[in-house]
Amino acid sequence: MFLAPALRAVKRTAGLAPGIRAFLSERVTVAQAESEIRAALDRREEHFLQVVRTGVFDSPKSPYRPLFKWAGCEFADLEAGVRRDGLESTLEHLARNGVYLTSEEFKGKKPIVRGEHTMRVSPEDFLGLRSPSAIPIASTGTMNQPIRSFVTLGWLAQRALAMAVAFSAHDVLDHAHAIYDGILPSGGGVSNVLIYGRIGVPVARWFARTVSADMWLKRNYYYLMTQAITAASNRYGPGASPPEFIDVDDLQTIVHWILDMHRRGRRCCIATAASNAARIARVAAEMDLRLEGTKFIATGEPLTDAKRRAIEAVGATTFSRYAYGGGVNVGLGCADPRETDDVHVNEYLLALIPRPTPISPLGTPINPLLCTTLHHSAPRLLINAESGDYGVLVRRECHCALGRAGLTLHIHHIRSFEKFTSEGMNYAHWDLYRLMEEVLPSEFGGGPGDYQLVEEEDAKGQTQLTLRVAPAVGRLDEERLLARIHEELARESRGHRFMDAVWQQAGTLRIRREAPHASPRGKIVPLHIPS
Numbered sequence: 001m002f003l004a005p006a007l008r009a010v011k012r013t014a015g016l017a018p019g020i021r022a023f024l025s026e027r028v029t030v031a032q033a034e035s036e037i038r039a040a041l042d043r044r045e046e047h048f049l050q051v052v053r054t055g056v057f058d059s060p061k062s063p064y065r066p067l068f069k070w071a072g073c074e075f076a077d078l079e080a081g082v083r084r085d086g087l088e089s090t091l092e093h094l095a096r097n098g099v100y101l102t103s104e105e106f107k108g109k110k111p112i113v114r115g116e117h118t119m120r121v122s123p124e125d126f127l128g129l130r131s132p133s134a135i136p137i138a139s140t141g142t143m144n145q146p147i148r149s150f151v152t153l154g155w156l157a158q159r160a161l162a163m164a165v166a167f168s169a170h171d172v173l174d175h176a177h178a179i180y181d182g183i184l185p186s187g188g189g190v191s192n193v194l195i196y197g198r199i200g201v202p203v204a205r206w207f208a209r210t211v212s213a214d215m216w217l218k219r220n221y222y223y224l225m226t227q228a229i230t231a232a233s234n235r236y237g238p239g240a241s242p243p244e245f246i247d248v249d250d251l252q253t254i255v256h257w258i259l260d261m262h263r264r265g266r267r268c269c270i271a272t273a274a275s276n277a278a279r280i281a282r283v284a285a286e287m288d289l290r291l292e293g294t295k296f297i298a299t300g301e302p303l304t305d306a307k308r309r310a311i312e313a314v315g316a317t318t319f320s321r322y323a324y325g326g327g328v329n330v331g332l333g334c335a336d337p338r339e340t341d342d343v344h345v346n347e348y349l350l351a352l353i354p355r356p357t358p359i360s361p362l363g364t365p366i367n368p369l370l371c372t373t374l375h376h377s378a379p380r381l382l383i384n385a386e387s388g389d390y391g392v393l394v395r396r397e398c399h400c401a402l403g404r405a406g407l408t409l410h411i412h413h414i415r416s417f418e419k420f421t422s423e424g425m426n427y428a429h430w431d432l433y434r435l436m437e438e439v440l441p442s443e444f445g446g447g448p449g450d451y452q453l454v455e456e457e458d459a460k461g462q463t464q465l466t467l468r469v470a471p472a473v474g475r476l477d478e479e480r481l482l483a484r485i486h487e488e489l490a491r492e493s494r495g496h497r498f499m500d501a502v503w504q505q506a507g508t509l510r511i512r513r514e515a516p517h518a519s520p521r522g523k524i525v526p527l528h529i530p531s
Contacts, residue, residue, distance in 0.1 A: 024237035033164040040348035071097040100384035137187030149326035154377035160198040169335035169401035178205040180272035184222035197237030208243035267293040274298035276522040278307040291316040306437035335400035339412035344402040432526035446473035452516035
């Protein structure tokens with residue numbers, strides 16, 4: 001039954017009204033944001049120790065307490081290590097001694113096993129501050145079951161600091177801003193409305209995707225709450241358009257809005273999933289239109305070279321926003337980038353390190369990213385928690401506003417390391433984006449978002465890999481396409497060649513002409529594993 005949880009959610013969110021009024025009344029300027037970021041950076045170690053003391057060592061039910069105990073680490077040991085070696089070195093030491101969580105452990109898919117010790121946890125065990133007022137959100141569950149969280153206004157106030165500086169760095173403060181994202185329980189849309197309001201930026205249009213909740217009560221609860229938040233922004237803040245639901249294929253509506261703003265002398269900035277940004281650009285290209293001066297904030301998935309080229313082909317530009325599921329914003333795109341997805345890590349709110357011990361399941365060794373939150377209002381208490389991603393971390397100075405504010409840690413080439421399985425074989429897809437967004441479109445037509453592998457079962461219960469190809473790609477030589485897929489899957493190692501040979505013998509791979517699966521936010525990842 002949803003009634004009891006709904007009543008609890010209503011009670012939790014009832015206190016939002018006065019909080020939102022105060023939140024939107026306290027505008028933050030770019031100068032204030034830069035100052036607060038620098039101050040928080042100076043106190044990172046103190047913030048970490050405070051969060052761990054309160055959330056772990058003073059909390060008997062904390063799932064991290066056993067991990068610290070098994071590692072033989074008391075709070076005094078932790079404090080001494082941070083004072084002596086610094087935060088990142090201490091986190092690396094903790095990870096080597098078992099104080100970390102893999103993505104599957106965090107999600108409750110596997111038990112935590114450290115030597116002779118074992119325990120199980122779930123994402124709910126890591127919920128952060130129990131605020132009397134919070135916004136209920138859920139991840140889209142692109143590769144896994146959705147994870148529920150509660151985002152507080154205090155956390156959004158912290159996120160607004162980096163957003164203000166990023167908007168200044170990319171010169172979009174005076175743009176006409178739009179959102180193309182789902183309403184609640186998707187957190188991206190309402191978070192943007194409130195954060196934009198905090199920095200004095202109105203939301204001119206909200207092109208919304210339909211809510212994913214499957215019950216009438218849920219749908220109406222989330223819809224009414226979304227409407228209440230936009231109404232509050234109009235009353236107390238700079239203003240926000242209520243969500244305007246559009247069909248998933250009706251991207252011409254967004255293109256026409258951009259052109260209308262251009263005729264009025266306004267440049268546009270649109271926050272949406274990277275796949276959506278590329279599709280909007282492709283629709284404009286098909287209409288033989290240019291989107292000069294338009295900036296896309298690409299969220300929710302990797303901003304690949306292929307997506308960037310599709311966006312730039314119509315005169316638009318883009319930068320990334322990288323987040324950990326559940327409202328933890330990891331970083332925002334550099335305005336002086338060296339890579340397509342060059343992102344400044346929000347070190348004033350979190351620490352990000354590569355896991356010291358690499359993993360290499362049948363492929364090139366990689367070091368998964370471990371995330372630690374440093375602020376008491378974070379939606380979840382994370383200590384060396386895997387995000388399911390890996391990437392390249394670089395410490396460097398740059399000349400953009402984010403770098404000048406002290407955010408000198410960059411990350412790029414952010415990818416997932418999920419696996420797909422068939423015929424008893426596991427294949428780690430380090431970079432299917434290259435195959436699905438560059439190799440196949442260049443040889444067979446189409447573009448980013450037109451090809452996708454799907455792991456599914458046939459009528460006999462056998463796992464099959466289906467290559468979905470969008471009908472818009474046109475006529476295909478399917479035999480040649482299958483051969484090309486097998487060739488690419490067999491690259492890099494003898495293990496991959498062996499697996500591909502097994503799959504070919506079993507007839508595992510097949511082609512289906514239908515649109516690739518898109519998440520509720522519009523993300524199209526190269527591999528879809530239905531839950």
